[in-house]
Amino acid sequence: EETGKSGYDHFMLKEIHEQPRALRQCLRGRVGELTGEVDLGDLGDLTPRAVQFVACGTSYHAALYATQLFQQAGIPAQAFLASEYTTSTPPIGDALVVGVTQSGETADTLSALREARRRGARTLAVTNTVGSTAARECDHALYIRAGPEIGVAATKTFASQLAALNLLTLGITSVDDDREVISGLRDLPSAVQEILDDSVAREVAETYRDAESYFFIGRGLNYPVALEGALKMKEITYKHAEGFAAGELKHGPLALVTENTPVFATVTGDDEMARKTIGNVKEVEARDAPVVAVTDGESDVERYADHVLEVPDTHPRVAAVVANVQLQLVAYHTANMLGRSIDKPRNLAKSVTVE
Numbered sequence: 001e002e003t004g005k006s007g008y009d010h011f012m013l014k015e016i017h018e019q020p021r022a023l024r025q026c027l028r029g030r031v032g033e034l035t036g037e038v039d040l041g042d043l044g045d046l047t048p049r050a051v052q053f054v055a056c057g058t059s060y061h062a063a064l065y066a067t068q069l070f071q072q073a074g075i076p077a078q079a080f081l082a083s084e085y086t087t088s089t090p091p092i093g094d095a096l097v098v099g100v101t102q103s104g105e106t107a108d109t110l111s112a113l114r115e116a117r118r119r120g121a122r123t124l125a126v127t128n129t130v131g132s133t134a135a136r137e138c139d140h141a142l143y144i145r146a147g148p149e150i151g152v153a154a155t156k157t158f159a160s161q162l163a164a165l166n167l168l169t170l171g172i173t174s175v176d177d178d179r180e181v182i183s184g185l186r187d188l189p190s191a192v193q194e195i196l197d198d199s200v201a202r203e204v205a206e207t208y209r210d211a212e213s214y215f216f217i218g219r220g221l222n223y224p225v226a227l228e229g230a231l232k233m234k235e236i237t238y239k240h241a242e243g244f245a246a247g248e249l250k251h252g253p254l255a256l257v258t259e260n261t262p263v264f265a266t267v268t269g270d271d272e273m274a275r276k277t278i279g280n281v282k283e284v285e286a287r288d289a290p291v292v293a294v295t296d297g298e299s300d301v302e303r304y305a306d307h308v309l310e311v312p313d314t315h316p317r318v319a320a321v322v323a324n325v326q327l328q329l330v331a332y333h334t335a336n337m338l339g340r341s342i343d344k345p346r347n348l349a350k351s352v353t354v355e
């Protein structure tokens, strides 16, 4: 097992560092070198009128991200927790039902996909595992090509899911800024490498290692990043962490904010959305909460932050993926300083095959 870690202390850290390579593999051969056309084989013919995503855990956060991509392209899209999908029985209409599942074996996701098929839907598995149950049972499969992931907490597979879901949207829709997205995706592996070479996440983790509770906020594409940042933190540190849509803070969670609740705010770009999130950052700052800004430096969020985790200036879709890497590193270093069982956290399994 030690040799499998290639000199890293944990599989999780190794897998965090494998992300540039995993992302290159995901993109390879799927984006034309000269044309910039996205080619996903026969998936390009799917052209759904609506999309429903079903997924669990980290994969659900990737699904939430993807709904926004489809909506931006004018295709109605919803994400469902797979465990709720079969009981809520949403009308499927002629939606394509997409199961996002790293392992392809998660029982809740398989049940949701089977229910969708039973009700006549076409299904697509977005998965890392060739030959998995999800890949075999669905009408189509899109492989994220992240390579094997050993750490229970998903890292490189999340980044690769986000990249693959970008390709899926580009492959079956056409929007005005496709070329910018494609160029952003091409830069993604090196943008992630920059973070890995230069992050101050360890210092941030050291500063806040004794906090009892961590908050993560973001809007738009940075909302799933906030949810994922919190999930990673609780999975491997065993500490309370919560991700919120930044605008929801004032509707309840703000009551919990004190000088002992570090707030990680992901703010990219300098648009209306960024300005509104900065408004929320000011609200927590006024309650003396330490603020860690994860930002590309486009806005002035740094003025209100105690620490800054940098994100290279890139397309907003890509920035969200890179911002997540900073939060992976904070969770990892915090858990490591606390001496946690990082690769096999208590009570958790890599793939959950019961409902």
Ligand code: G6P
Binding pocket: 056, 057, 058, 059, 100, 101, 102, 103, 104, 105, 106, 109, 152, 153, 154, 348, 349, 350, 351, 352
């Ligand atoms: C388990 C893992 C999570 C994972 C979830 C979904 O709970 O511990 O890390 O996100 O399953 O797994 P999947 O293989 O369907 O993506």
